[in-house]
């Protein structure tokens with residue numbers, strides 16, 4: 075059963091934040107799209123996010139083939155998963171020599187490979203380890219699946235997306251429509267926390283979250299919540315802080331055993347499904363995501379709602395009208411976001427010389 079299938083359809087509705095077409099159009103078009111063969115490659119599939127995400131993708135009716143890759147033992151994960159009686163074909167690939175076969179023919183490549191935070195660390199503290207992992211994997215994607223949409227979960231997302239873009243540019247296969255930083259956990263959290271605070275049905279609530287995916291760069295637009303909700307200034311600040319710090323809360327609660335995995339898998343499965351719906355030609359599929367963007371002139375990448383289509387990102391939407399609290403928070407985040415993006419660009423374009431390293 076797909077995540078979407080479990081959601082109630084109603085005309086011109088928001089589906090857990092994913093705006094979709096009227097039910098009749100959805101049903102009619104989905105009937106003709108059901109048989110699209112879609113291969114998804116998951117890199118880092120043996121990890122804390124990788125395993126539950128693999129399970130959710132195995133349950134997704136828009137996936138035909140699931141290729142699981144890791145440097146650790148992923149063959150066991152694939153064997154285990156392959157016993158679930160859903161039609162998705164599963165295979166495991168271990169080590170760099172099998173990466174090409176994993177990627178060949180993939181429509182969508184999802185990357186949660188890399189190390190997670192421990193208490194006391196920022197996402198940026200992961201840069202030194204994860205930058206090289208992402209660069210290496212993207213080089214392989216460029217070679218073996220240059221047509222695929224790529225979704226990057228690995229932190230720090232504000233830097234790993236620019237790393238991926240510069241790597242793809244250097245190899246001559248960069249298409250900004252096909253590179254997506256996954257910030258959907260921020261939207262999932264915002265929807266959950268706002269629903270709880272206002273006693274709303276979770277499936278009806280949509281809070282856009284813009285900016286990036288670290289600390290102050292995570293900016294929920296509470297003023298644009300659907301259905302409309304009102305917050306006092308103090309409540310707005312407290313809710314914004316709660317959404318921005320949610321990842322750290324999980325890191326601390328896990329006490330050294332990693333960061334969010336289950337909620338991240340849920341959020342990434344939703345993003346993957348929306349992407350596949352877009353590839354299949356489903357109209358009006360919107361998600362917030364961190365992509366190449368001209369919405370905020372000071373930064374070349376920014377998260378807003380995007381329209382997903384047959385080539386990946388069909389259109390980057392604007393931010394809409396911000397209230398004064400959100401305007402101030404947007405201005406305040408720009409130096410951090412700009413610096414983290416530049417750090418990613420420099421990693422590929424101006425790597426430190428050995429003596430400086």
Ligand SMILES: NC(=O)C1=CN([C@@H]2O[C@H](COP(=O)(O)OP(=O)(O)OC[C@H]3O[C@@H](n4cnc5c(N)ncnc54)[C@H](O)[C@@H]3O)[C@@H](O)[C@H]2O)C=CC1
Pocket residue numbers: 117118119120121122123124143144145146186187188189190191200204207210211226227228229230231256257258259260287332333334335338
């Ligand atoms: N974008 C977001 O909202 C979120 C991002 N994350 C990030 O996702 C990443 C993964 O987190 P977890 O799954 O919890 O970590 P984990 O350590 O449980 O799993 C990572 C997996 O990546 C694999 N791996 C490492 N290097 C690899 C390589 N070169 N090729 C293929 N696989 C490789 C490891 O063997 C491991 O199985 C972290 O960087 C974390 O910060 C986590 C939560 C939310």
Ligand SMILES: O=C([O-])CC(=O)C(=O)O
Pocket residue numbers: 190191197229259320321322324325333334
């Ligand atoms: O906090 C972390 O390190 C993992 C993450 O990005 C999140 O949970 O939002």
